[in-house]
Amino acid sequence: MARLPFIPVEEFAASYPEIAARKEDAFSVLAHSLKGTRALLTLGGYMRDVSGLNGRLRELAVVQAAHAARSRYAFYHHIEIGFANGVTEADVDALIAESRGERSALGELERAILVMARQLTTELRVDEAAFRLIEKTLGREQLVDLALVIGYYNNVIRLLACFELDLEPAYDKLAARFPMTA
Numbered sequence: 001m002a003r004l005p006f007i008p009v010e011e012f013a014a015s016y017p018e019i020a021a022r023k024e025d026a027f028s029v030l031a032h033s034l035k036g037t038r039a040l041l042t043l044g045g046y047m048r049d050v051s052g053l054n055g056r057l058r059e060l061a062v063v064q065a066a067h068a069a070r071s072r073y074a075f076y077h078h079i080e081i082g083f084a085n086g087v088t089e090a091d092v093d094a095l096i097a098e099s100r101g102e103r104s105a106l107g108e109l110e111r112a113i114l115v116m117a118r119q120l121t122t123e124l125r126v127d128e129a130a131f132r133l134i135e136k137t138l139g140r141e142q143l144v145d146l147a148l149v150i151g152y153y154n155n156v157i158r159l160l161a162c163f164e165l166d167l168e169p170a171y172d173k174l175a176a177r178f179p180m181t182a
Contacts, residue, residue, distance in 0.1 A: 003164045007031040024077065029163050043152055051145040053138075055085030057113055060095065061146060062153045063087070064117035067099055071157040072180055076171040078153075079178060092178055109137050113146065120150045121157075 006028035013020035016034050018041060019027055030037040047058065059082035066074035079092055094104030098114050106114070112130040119126050135143045167175065 001164070001166060002029050003162075004029050004032055025168055026073070026160060026165055029165060030159070043148075047145065047149050047152060051142075053142050053145045053149065056082070056087055057110070057146070058149050059085045059087050060091060060110060061113050061117040061150050063092065064095055064099070064114045065121045065150055065153050066157060067095065067180065068118045068121040069154070069157045070180065071160055072167050072175070073160045073165050074153065074157050075180060076167055076174045076178075079174055080171070089177070096178065108133060116146065117150050120147070121154055
């Protein structure tokens with residue numbers, strides 16, 4: 001149960017249509033600060049719509065950060081978003097395996113991105129080899145954009161934790177397919 005009541009979309013739809021268009025329960029809670037939520041969405045929009053960072057790589061980083069932080073809400077929401085951006089079920093299985101310290105069939109770049117997302121989430125550092133591989137492969141602009149993505153979603157994950165948002169029942173099938181384990 002969320003710690004704050006949901007604000008009905010009708011109460012802010014006319015003034016904040018970009019927030020009202022978001023169907024996730026999180027936005028009905030974040031609507032308690034409409035200006036703050038608008039600012040949050042501005043950076044999210046840059047990462048999603050403007051950055052040159054590949055959508056699959058972006059979502060692998062987000063799903064990994066959510067998994068490392070044990071955020072069920074962000075994990076399952078972003079698996080679904082990832083599927084729309086080229087992430088496969090095999091990618092998610094591999095991400096979970098990599099999180100357990102097992103080797104997967106993911107490529108070198110994908111593994112480095114998972115290391116970066118996991119380490120920034122849990123250790124506030126990035127392995128030098130992973131950092132340099134990402135820099136070499138993606139270039140500095142996309143490396144910075146990747147760091148922005150991971151930092152941004154770590155902020156979102158912490159907002160979700162603060163307000164104790166429950167995962168919507170629509171995600172039960174994903175939760176059964178990809179159980180969140182240690």
